[in-house]
Amino acid sequence: xAKILVTGGTGYIGSHTVVELQKVGFDVxxxxxxxxxxxxxxxxxxxxxxxxxxxxxxxCVDYVSMDRMFEKYKGIDAIIHFAASKAxxxxxxxxxxxxxxxxxxxxxxxxxxxxHKVKNFVFSSSCxxxxxxxxxxxxxxxxxxxxxxxxxxxxxxxEEIIRDTIHANPCYQSTILRYFNPIGAHxxxxxxELPSGVPNNLLPFVTQTARGLRKQLLIFGDDxxxxxxxxxxxxxxxxxxxxxxxxxxxxxxxxxxxxxxETFNLGTGRGLSVLEIIKTFEKVxxxxxxxxxxxxREGDIEKVxxxxxxxxxxxxxxxxxTVEDTLRxxxxxxxxxxxxxxxE
Ligand code: UFG
Numbered sequence: 001x002a003k004i005l006v007t008g009g010t011g012y013i014g015s016h017t018v019v020e021l022q023k024v025g026f027d028v029x030x031x032x033x034x035x036x037x038x039x040x041x042x043x044x045x046x047x048x049x050x051x052x053x054x055x056x057x058x059x060c061v062d063y064v065s066m067d068r069m070f071e072k073y074k075g076i077d078a079i080i081h082f083a084a085s086k087a088x089x090x091x092x093x094x095x096x097x098x099x100x101x102x103x104x105x106x107x108x109x110x111x112x113x114x115x116h117k118v119k120n121f122v123f124s125s126s127c128x129x130x131x132x133x134x135x136x137x138x139x140x141x142x143x144x145x146x147x148x149x150x151x152x153x154x155x156x157x158x159e160e161i162i163r164d165t166i167h168a169n170p171c172y173q174s175t176i177l178r179y180f181n182p183i184g185a186h187x188x189x190x191x192x193e194l195p196s197g198v199p200n201n202l203l204p205f206v207t208q209t210a211r212g213l214r215k216q217l218l219i220f221g222d223d224x225x226x227x228x229x230x231x232x233x234x235x236x237x238x239x240x241x242x243x244x245x246x247x248x249x250x251x252x253x254x255x256x257x258x259x260x261x262e263t264f265n266l267g268t269g270r271g272l273s274v275l276e277i278i279k280t281f282e283k284v285x286x287x288x289x290x291x292x293x294x295x296x297r298e299g300d301i302e303k304v305x306x307x308x309x310x311x312x313x314x315x316x317x318x319x320x321x322t323v324e325d326t327l328r329x330x331x332x333x334x335x336x337x338x339x340x341x342x343x344e
Pocket of ligand 1: 086126218221230233
């Protein structure tokens with residue numbers, strides 16, 4: 001079976017993708033520097049699939065170590081590149097850290113691909129490249145808007161680097177996946193999101209507030225031009241998202257891609273507001289989330305949701321989990337984390 005390198009494979013989306021890859025029989029090698037994840041994630045993956053993936057604690061920015069890793073695991077067929085810094089606010093404070101981490105790691109991988117004869121590359125991009133789209137739902141052909149943060153800029157520049165590199169080397173192919181807002185956890189609750197420190201993203205803040213770790217959730221603005229005034233996003237179940245990576249890899253390996261670089265939106269096609277998420281979370285889990293409306297957060301997009309029909313038709317992939325089940329899975333996972341802390 002084909003061998004897949006997953007950078008950032010102990011991270012949130014990475015770990016769920018490793019599980020789905022192993023389930024269909026792929027041989028997985030994880031490279032992660034554990035800067036925003038824990039080695040214990042390997043136990044969770046092993047509990048679900050019965051297989052402990054190969055793991056190397058390497059920073060993708062380190063070219064020499066990456067080169068050695070490719071030598072050690074000869075015959076890698078495809079790379080799924082998740083490893084990146086992703087906190088929007090931090091990227092504004094430390095732009096060079098973001099440009100270095102996100103761009104140098106990508107350039108290293110693209111440079112090492114021909115040396116080690118790896119032909120297929122999947123890239124984690126983001127709907128952030130669309131900024132505030134003029135037309136909703138947003139399709140892949142919507143214009144790319146100036147990035148609102150260095151983080152967002154790294155995703156735009158990375159997409160361009162990939163396109164230019166593959167254009168110059170057409171025996172390589174790449175799939176760019178633009179994620180909307182991934183939420184939830186694996187239904188086994190063996191893996192899930194593990195934010196370090198105060199969460200930036202909505203869902204971990206909601207679950208930590210429900211657990212009592214945070215006093216209240218701050219809702220960033222209720223005066224947007226949306227039905228209830230709070231921002232609207234396309235929240236997608238993380239396992240649904242992970243499954244799309246397996247299909248993207250299979251499509252390239254089976255030579256079914258229609259272009260050297262293909263780009264897909266990965267979303268549900270449905271927009272939900274912050275208040276709708278909170279109300280649904282409270283209802284399905286029988287908990288209450290104390291919250292307060294505060295000022296808008298700088299850089300937030302008012303509303304964005306995907307037109308996923310290109311991915312639906314071409315990949316034969318659709319997000320199937322309901323938001324209710326997804327919000328249940330997020331709460332089960334948070335409770336499991338709480339029990340772990342108690343047991344320690
Ligand atoms: N929100 C709150 N309170 C919080 C956290 C978030 O009200 O404590 C709101 C935000 O204002 C936003 C929504 O919840 O309206 C979602 O916020 P997230 O931070 O969870 O997600 P974003 O849509 O801002 O950002 C996400 C990813 C980025 C990615 C971006 C693309 O975190 O990596 O989507 O739009 F670039």
